[in-house]
Amino acid sequence: MRNDVSYIKRPNRPLQVYAIIFLIVLYTPVLFLPLFSFNDSIYVRFPLKGFTIQWYFELWERAQVWNSLMNSIKVGICVSIASTGLGIFAAKALTNYRLPGRPSIIGFIMLPLVVPGIIFGVALLVLLSQMGVPLSLYTVAIGHMIVCLPFSIATLLPRFEGFDRSIEEASADLGENAWWTFWRVTFPVVYPGVVASLLLSFTISFDEFIMAFFLSGTEPTLPMYIWGQLRFPQEFPSILALSSIILFVSFLLVFIGQWINRDDAYGK
Amino acid sequence: MTDTSTLSETGTPSKGASHLSRYFYKSPLSRGYGLLSPTLLLMTLGIVVPVCILLVMSFWTRQGFGFDTTFTTANYVKAFDQPIYMALMKRSLYVSAWATISTVLLAYPMAYYVAFHVHKNKMMWIVLMTLPFWTSYLLRVFAWKVVLGYEGVINSFLMGMGVIDAPLEFLLYSPTAVIVTLTHAWAAFAILPMYVSLEKIDKSLLEAATDLGDGPIWRFIRITLPLSMPGIISASFLIFIPTTGDYITPALLGGPDGMMIGNLIQLQFGAVNNWPMGASLSIILMLFIASIGLVFLFLTKLARERIS
Secondary structure: OHHHHHHHHOOOHHHHHHHHHHHHHHHHHHHHHHHHHOEOOOOOOOOOOOEOOHHHHHHHOOHHHHHHHHHHHHHHHHHHHHHHHHHHHHHHHHHHOOOOOHHHHHHHHOHHHHOOHHHHHHHHHHHHHHHOOOOOHHHHHHHHHHHHHHHHHHHHHHHHHOOOHHHHHHHHHOOOOHHHHHHHHHHHHHHHHHHHHHHHHHHHHHHOOHHHHHHOOOOOOHHHHHHHHOOOHHHHHHHHHHHHHHHHHHHHHHHHHHHHOHHHHOOO | OHHHHHHHHHHOOOOOOOHHHHHHHHOHHHHHHHHHHHHHHHHHHHHHHHHHHHHHHOOOEEEOOEEEOOOOOHHHHHHHHOHHHHHHHHHHHHHHHHHHHHHHHHHHHHHHHHHHOOOOOHHHHHHHHHHHHHOOHHHHHHHHHHHHOOOOHHHHHHHHHOOOOOOOOOOOOOHHHHHHHHHHHHHHHHHHHHHHHHHOOOHHHHHHHHHOOOOHHHHHHHHHHHHHHHHHHHHHHHHHHHHHOOOHHHHHHHOHHHOOHHHHHHHHHOOOOOHHHHHHHHHHHHHHHHHHHHHHHHHHHHHHHHHO
């Protein structure tokens, strides 16, 4: 018996090599962006010419970049707070109460994870234009809420499911009202999920393109600005610099979120 | 907004202020739905209502700069009659089918490795594998444009090495470029469901198979593969459906030969300015997706039944 167990657990070298190659290939294309962003040439090609940070300086002086960055941050902060807030209520409702139709409710909420974004973007655009609502950052935020909410709920649900309800009941028995019970008992337990949801939904909103593509008016978000610049090959180096910064910050935010929320959500 | 009031009302049952609050306290069902209501309201206003309007508009026609709102199925007839529409639909399904197959094939061994052979720092591996998925999709696709471009990484590298004299033109602007990029972009997402179903497999079953004389290959075919089938099916579902309507990848890397249905829909709302036609195409895409979704549901049910 012991032999068999060790046989199954024996390290599998080919598989290990495959896994490492897989990770390298997963990250390589994205790493070319920072590599060429430091290249002292307007052309994005080998051989590399020389090291420069001029593209980053050039970026710094562009008012449009700062504008769209601020737009994206504004939308991202509002969306992450709103979607995490709604997510907390929804996750609590879905775990604490035996709601009839729970699987279909969850299926409905998770729809935007699966259905191509273009359909919801186009549908919202049609609705807003029929209602005569002008496109603005608000309409972008509505679109982003729909994209982010399923992720928030999916992040928060495991936290609430692993939560021992009896301590909430104890708090209620000791005379705390629901609001204070939430703040003093529930929140400290679920807060890793809340932080993860805030960071994740901010990143998703910040990087989201297709909803913003259909729903933004005259004020572009940062991905919209990048999209507009992609038509001009001479803009490539500064776009590479901008992309590198965005990727770095996104990786950092998501990593922090996943790490804070690590134990329950993925088993071990 | 309604939630906080519901919460505070229900939270003080002993003081029992109004009939309403007592009713809320007594009925956990209404408390539950009360907490859910903002989410459901948002999803209804943001998804159900817009899609209904989209459906209505798909039966209109364009008239100058406005719409002719008399009910007609002309757009649908056009979509099925003129070959361009269905050709793009078919290509979308073809491209995302290949992207799905290659993603699952490439990601499965990775999920298998982490589920069975990683014992330390499992979380680190999972975070590392899934991290790219959360970062900008637009930028990941743009990175592939840099790699595959006419003067991109691969071409300039090969030319620098003297392997080729002129840039390989087939790299960019083809359905293959779209498939490669989609595979890479979704690989991180495909791992999770497969990992979860592999992780759930009872290891004693594998020991039993070994005891009964199965070698590694038979053990895999008879136990691991069938038991991880639900994960494989849901991974395929999670990649196939969203990629069918993808816009960014075919727009940046597809060129005219790699255009997909999403690009055509965008054109109707943009340059072509025929919103009703765009609405019909969106509805047709949704119907395709829904029927494929049903097939996947059926397959999942089948796989679950075979396991139990």
